[in-house]
Amino acid sequence: MRPCRTKWQQKWIGLFIVHPDLQKLADAAELFCARWANNTPEKTLLVIVGNFGTGKTHTAKAIHRFCVAASMKVFETGKWGRHKFPSSILISWPEAANSFSEKQFGIMDDALENELVVLDDIGAENDPWKICADKLCQILSRREKKFTIVTTNVPPINWTERFDGRINDRLLRNSVVVDISSVPSFAMQ
Numbered sequence: 622m623r624p625c626r627t628k629w630q631q632k633w634i635g636l637f638i639v640h641p642d643l644q645k646l647a648d649a650a651e652l653f654c655a656r657w658a659n660n661t662p663e664k665t666l667l668v669i670v671g672n673f674g675t676g677k678t679h680t681a682k683a684i685h686r687f688c689v690a691a692s693m694k695v696f697e698t699g700k701w702g703r704h705k706f707p708s709s710i711l712i713s714w715p716e717a718a719n720s721f722s723e724k725q726f727g728i729m730d731d732a733l734e735n736e737l738v739v740l741d742d743i744g745a746e747n748d749p750w751k752i753c754a755d756k757l758c759q760i761l762s763r764r765e766k767k768f769t770i771v772t773t774n775v776p777p778i779n780w781t782e783r784f785d786g787r788i789n790d791r792l793l794r795n796s797v798v799v800d801i802s803s804v805p806s807f808a809m810q
Contacts, residue, residue, distance in 0.1 A: 666765075668773070671801035
């Protein structure tokens with residue numbers, strides 16, 4: 622095991638590189654944060670795909686922590702505009718799905734109003750009436766060119782059957798997809 626390649630990755634991402642794809646994930650996370658800090662609208666969607674226990678949620682939460690910690694400094698640069706503070710939110714998608722099934726849709730406002738949104742674990746929700754699919758499509762559509770991170774256990778080859786075509790299309794638009802499916806679970810090592 623070795624630490625991530627850069628000092629920034631070691632401080633903020635904190636993964637141990639037990640597989641080469643984890644370094645690719647750390648690199649993608651650092652580049653995503655640099656684009657966020659500079660409010661650069663290219664590749665604003667980061668999709669992290671992999672099995673359970675491989676570091677997807679850990680990395681998404683680490684990016685969120687960095688953005689929260691750096692938000693005042695980033696605001697002071699003026700790159701987000703003089704009156705726009707780069708807010709962020711972390712949303713557990715299965716928990717959001719439970720709220721949707723109870724006809725509580727307040728999380729939609731949060732998902733649309735924040736400058737950075739992390740949607741953790743899409744595809745893990747129970748959605749027999751396809752409410753979540755519709756809400757996810759709305760979020761991804763309205764967040765195009767806005768900083769968004771999505772984690773999922775569903776491999777890209779299965780997106781078409783698991784998600785409808787609209788979601789599949791939006792996951793590939795203006796995005797960086799990091800597939801760490803070949804990384805073994807940390808718990809199993």
